[in-house]
Amino acid sequence: MSVPVWITRPDGRPLTGPAAPGGPAVATPPLRPGLVRRTTTHDSLRPAGLAGPVTLDARGRDIRVEADGAATVLDAARVTAEIGGFPARAIARIEADPGHPGLAALVGRGAAAGFRQAVDDALPGERASHSVRHQLLDDLPTALLVSGYALQFDRPARVPPRGLALQYPDLCAGWVAGGTIISGIETTGRVPLPLGPPVPPVDADDPDGWHETEPLPAHGMRRRRRIDVWRAGGERGARVECFFRDSHVDPDGVETAVHEYTVRATVDVATTTFTSCVAEFGALPWSECPGALASAGRLVGRRPDGLRRLVRDTFTGTSTCTHLNDTLRSLEDVGALVAQLPGADTDTGADETST
Template identity: 40%
Template sequence: MPSPVRPLPALADLTPPPASPHRGAPRRMPGSVRRTSHLNVTWPAGYGSPMNLSAGARDLVTGRDGQATVVDSAQLRVTVDDTRTLRSLTSVPPRRALAGLIGQNGGRGYRARLRDLIPEDVTTGSPLHFLLDDMPGATLVAPIAWRLWPGEQDKLARFAAATQASRVEAMREVCSGWRADGGPLERMSQGGGLEQNLVPAHPLEQADDPLAWHRIPAPPGDSAMFRRRRRVDVIAPEPREQGVMTVDSAFRDSMWSPQGVETIVHEYGVHATVDPATMRLVGIRADPRVLPFETCPSAAGNVDLLLGEPMQTLRARVIRLLVGTDGCTHLNDALRALAEVPVLVDQLVTTGRID
């Protein structure tokens, strides 16, 4: 069933885009599991050259006794050319079938090919699939990282001018940010600057908890870098309590300047509760932290369309229920990542770290 059409807020009611990035991460709780991931994109040969993607993910269980155990992990190395065609790919754990992605586009049809090539990873929600599923969105957004590099700004401006008309039509009503009557689309259609909201980042690491995140390589320093970063915490109810499971998630896209300053492009928090008996979503709230335009945050009010959904179906259901101006491309990405909550719960149970 398609999602109901919800009226957009009046333009006069829109507030400036949010500019309150996360600082650190929540303290790991006893009886919890945390999945963290990163995807770094660099261009060793400069603007317009192939992208190098270096990614990693880790699942960490914290038992009732407070002891932490790494229960799963993955690494990924990919080269993508300027048409988003995959030219090389290696992974840990290795998957020979992924050779079927080489020479194929990393956008349209990519996720369907993943389902055909590595069905077990898709079904089990492995950390490797978590990384592979992130590639289409990351490779699409990543070139914005060159915006902060003065030597490449003229090239970006020429590209924007040459593709202006096609981009206006491609973006119209694709999400809440690009609503037809909104300022961003109007400015782009008139050839003006987008005046995108960019916010300096706070570190997400925790100085008193070296296990809060897995190890993430530093920016190269001599080239632009884009990073997509995720955290999903699942906290079990106390023993003998009939409570719900709590989910706390964070999503950040950021880039680095020549001076080594991290700047955020998109950032969301998502807070949810899950019925442990049915693994259905019983509560959810989206928390916009940094978004490009004043038209973007309105999508956060539509996440209740997902209430009652089985968690394992979210990768498919989000993009069917939060469509067009009801959704936000980056919020949808953050929500889809919650589909693996049942997998993370199973890790708590199978490791014997919860009752």
């Protein structure tokens, strides 16, 4: 077993990020009649060792729970890819089920900057389809980026002269100038390594509530996302709950949270606009990160369509978080999920779900 070289606080304690008073989520709200649910996972694996390429296994599913409690699968997809290391991070292989001939054009392309535009070019109409497959492709570059935590855990990265601290101050709330991560780089020359709280598998109590996944091995990372949409009796709008977690499995098999957010929103069904939107966190890597929560309120009055580009172009700076932004981007598909709800209002018997 490799022992990580921790970048510690002045008093010698490992860096630990904030967790919500109740801690990270321990379960998933049960399936209920009238609910439409999208779940996705991105598993970043290194079967050839930490120095080898990343094998990314992305899976997802949309289901609707009918009045009799039966779940109807509305859409399902899987994307697998092999991605090389730095600096190119080029795609050596990519496949999908359902397949698409345009995927071949992505081979050899970088899986980081410019990848989403490459998907738009290679798979015309994919974004507008609001499909599970598109969500899996859209999340690929950021899931790959976060998978670098596994390398840092094994051996915290030394920053070259005039490196990260100069490139990224004020990129987001966590990278604020003078904050924990920038100060750590400037003081030690290394990227600080946060250690999140242990987390249970949130699908253990109700495996039917998620699509099928494989156990995550040591050094594996998982990006997990759930979007629930439902209508409560007597309400004009639809309710939305989006759960998001990045997690890492250490050499001893312990899974810990790196980022965890839950976004709750309401949507006016007649106008398809957000009438409320709030974000909460379960666990985050830096003490400054919760400062981004208020940015979720900027969705109020907006329509889901075009949200991915809106967030990319305007949710910038220290009042935002790149991982919360990813969560908000995924809400572009809420309109399509609302359209799959049963035609009549369904009173679920509960005013809220919670994680």
